[in-house]
Amino acid sequence: MSARGTNSSLLVLSHADLIGLLPPAALLAPVESAACVSGEGIPYAPQRQHLEWNGNSFLTMPAVAQDLIGTKLVCVVPGNATRALPVTNGLMILIDGATGVPLALLNAAALTALRTGAVGALGVKHMTPAGTRSVGIVGCGVQGAWQAIFAATVRPVSEVFCVARSAASFERFSALVHGQVPKLRITLCRDAHELLERTELVIAATTSDTPVLPDEPRVLEGKHFIGIGSYRPTMQELPDAVYRLAGHIVIDADAARAEVGDVMGPLEKGIVDARDVFTIGALVSGQRTIDLTRTTAYKSVGMALYDLFVARALYTEALARKVGRQVTL
Secondary structure (H helix, E strand, C coil): CCCCCCCCEEEEECHHHHCCCCCHHHHHHHHHHHHHCCCCCCCECCCCEEEEECCEEEEEEEEECCCEEEEEEEEECHHHHHCCCCCEEEEEEEEECCCCCEEEEEEHHHHHHHHHHHHHHHHHHHHCCCCCCEEEEECCCHHHHHHHHHHHHHCCCCEEEEECCCHHHHHHHHHHHHHHCCCCEEEECCCHHHHHHHCCEEEECCCCCCCCCCCCHHHHCCCEEEECCCCCCCCCCCCHHHHHHHCCEEECCHHHHHCCHHHHHHHHCCCCCHHHEEEHHHHHCCCCCCCCCCCEEEECCCCHHHHHHHHHHHHHHHHHHCCCEEEEC
């Protein structure tokens, strides 16, 4: 990437600038590349740092590639759901890898929504049958909506089933999904049992401490599960029965082994063996395979390299299309 900003000019990309800048399909290649790179050397991302206060989290996520450095600063405030505010807010800073000069400032809420949607879609692409035509979403926030949008990018999804906290959250969810994929049919389910009856693919997009699906093998067997919301050791979105049925946990980053209850819990209980917890990069590269006729389980916690690779793609497109606003530091 060519160095810019030697005159202290910084490109600012707002939420409106980023959403729609690239189609969802164009963001799959960057996250697949990030999933396959080694955790040693360059590119590199250390384990993210957490600061906790009053049930909220402040996360710092640095990463470096050969040509680019990035740090995402994010606040996760679950209570914002009752304030009609995004649960996730923050900034992403891009820096030229050769000169150390700041290049761009990106809205992290938009970046996180796009990156998380794309990383979730990795699981849909590599861990569900090619003919998957519906998706179930538990958690109708912004993240849940983008999971539905991206799922429709990699599979012939025509219908979305969902469980929402309220009628208002369902309406916001529907509006966001239809704004991107107008032809999707969206159906509100009365509860998780009905959701499981109507679809084979279920994505949990909540910050729940306890599983949001019933711990009943009979209703879970043979289905495909993706958890993208939980991010603390005390949180577990998917029930133990999912992991017993799957016999594996595919993770988006090695850090998940020590960061989130959806991985730590099944390991500590002996439900899965450590050898059966492996990264999605192993599936993308063909190093591992799984049986798609059986239950599958994928847990995403995020990784700074995903943010960096997606931010690079968005920044490059913004420069080419002259999107955003240049400011002088």
